[in-house]
Amino acid sequence: MPRDLPGASLTQTAYERLRADLLACRLRPGERLRIADLCAALGVSLSAVREALSRLTAEGLVVAEPQRGFRAAPISVADLRDLTAARIEIETLCLRRAIASGDVGWEERLVAAHHRLSRTSARDPADPDRVAEPWAEAHGAYHEALVAGCGSPWLLRLRAILYAQSERYRRLSLPLARTERDLAREHREIMDATLARDADRAAALLTAHLQLTSAILLDAEESAEMPALAAGR
Template sequence: MPRFASANSSLTQDAYERLRADLLACRLRPGARLKISDLCQSLSVSLSAVREALSRLTSEGLVVAEPQRGFRVAPISAGELRDLTGVRAQIEGMCLERALAVGDVGWESRLVAAFHRLSRTPERAPGDPQRMNEEWSAAHAAYHEALVGGCDSPWLLRLRGLLYAQSERYRRLSVPLAEIARDLNREHRDIMEAALARDAERAKTLMKEHIELTTRVLLEQSWPVGAPPGSPRPATAIVATAA
């Protein structure tokens, strides 16, 4: 019995991780309906495993449960992006401040290693500049996690993780858009150097600017000027970037 339960738990975790990856990479379009039967087939798991995975993703804000209608991918909007950006900048700053205050040499070493990996990984997929390089995306997440890795507050880190995941959906949508003159490697290096120097104010300022610049690019490229704060992203843009 325990072995059977363990197998079911493993399948559910696998379904959750695969669905979450598809949501963060926008392979599942924002606002799209999620048909449980289709997910069971594509993931090769049971109905209960899919339902449990969707329930977890709903609690993370990546999926929306609609009474009598099932599940949908959480929609995106300019208003939510602005709100998300402000809150994330605050939480990232708080995590950074704690990390700089209590982080040890081990934290410093992990941060330097994470930056080195990120700086040596191409952002765009080899042979297809319209697509995100999954290795870069993983290295990028690891770098940002390493930055706050010295933080001693589990709750702050948990909130930061949820906000990062939501931001990731929006960032992924920016990849196929027009190229922007931006030196991401320099931005990441500057934040790291401020962190290693234990300059909390500079590190927080640079992180805030880093996050806000991504949002500014997305708003300029994805939503018409003067669009209502809560307006959804144009369908044509979503199709072009989530394909």
């Protein structure tokens, strides 16, 4: 009876574990996902895995090729460019709305999330070339808290889709950062401008923040040091 958490269905846990593996690139972009293998690895049955993969397909983290199975969604330079541009649009839109209409509860959550992020180290102590799982979580919570005050469930939902997509690129980006980047400062400045209700400045800082992560990967790709982006298929 491999019920990990009480209240969670087997399919749900399979879904969550697969999703985490995809976001962390433990299942690499473009990689073929053999259902039987996943069953064995997760200790659940075909049905559960198929259902989880179906949901991930609709989310865009997995692609299904009819009659030929599933594979982890590929990544590419073009996709990263497009994704970054789309994210900047949606994230700044949400941020401006949050700044315009966010309440004290929102500010409170933001300060809390930022504090937690600032006290979490980005690199895995065991393997300094990997992103530490607690940091990834704190980082996600910070960016979510930043825009949570926007008041639009639909915009936040779209934002979450794009955030999840870029998570995979972010994991590949960290080990490539040649010039050590002052992420903590970026996060603090964005928060400060936001709490000061300076929408233009906050949006500009957030745009630069998103752009920089993308640029690190694109630079690495250009200088041919990084075969990762070609791994799709």
